[in-house]
Amino acid sequence: MARRDESVETIQQEMTAFARRARATAARMHPELSLVSYTLLAHLDDQKGCRATDLAAHYLLDKSTVSRQISALEKLGFVERRVDPDDHRVQVLHPTAKGAQMLANVTASRRQAFHERLADWDEEDLDRFATYLLRYNAAQERHG
């Protein structure tokens, strides 16, 4: 049981350490697109458009927060709104060409940073680490 506790303790500490640093690191790497904006834009790109409410639900953010983030992205010309013809309350959000381009740049640069950090890992370790993270996050979603 002691070994189990120790592992859990380490996981807690290291996940926490990572979380603390993540925003600042992202901001330093990409002052033009914050971690949150990046995530929202990536979701829009991935989903081929969605509603603000969907973003809020998916990322556990208040709708007002999403509203402001989207306004900012729109002001930057990265997102456009298309009113749903079937329901005039709804705006379907899409990345613009410019937004998609910026997203592609940031994604490429993030991807490269991760590849560098993980350069000396062998394939099996990478695979296992990825699997563990998926499992951990899935558990977190279930248990809050």
Add this chain to the structure above:
Amino acid sequence: MARRDESVETIQQEMTAFARRARATAARMHPELSLVSYTLLAHLDDQKGCRATDLAAHYLLDKSTVSRQISALEKLGFVERRVDPDDHRVQVLHPTAKGAQMLANVTASRRQAFHERLADWDEEDLDRFATYLLRYNAAQERHG
């Protein structure tokens, strides 16, 4: 090479997803002690006291940020300052008894949450996951 890329992509996505959620989750769980305050207080406890400058260096925060965080912790009665007799510029920071108590509570509750999330993992997986996280964070510290 394709499998390697895929793993790295997953790691990136999942680490990002975790980072996005971490603060909000921590805030919901412990409104009385933010993730940052908790981390700083834990460091003080762990190190048996240290200077504000050390905290700033260790957590890559501006000294003004640390100064304000510490002021807040002091106002709450969780931290006390002891002027270093050898160098009157320096304040050595320590958790108070009350601070140590609060830290212990939050730590216990965090620990329990992690244990719940990881309840159905076997010992070998936990050990490997912990090792991977340590390795990943160490690499991040080196490569920015």
Add this chain to the structure above:
DNA sequence: ATTCCACGTTGTACTATACAACTACTTCAA
């Protein structure tokens, strides 16, 4: 038609953060 609900915006407040300017103290070198 009225009531209720869903979508989104805006007002307000708070926290975390950085940068710059400042004070107080120490160290070192001429």
Add this chain to the structure above:
DNA sequence: TTGAAGTAGTTGTATAGTACAACGTGGAAT
């Protein structure tokens, strides 16, 4: 030994991200 340079910490100011509450508008159901 005194003056320059450096270090520790605080405070002023600005910004981003966030939540909650109040609101307007539009759809749905009785």
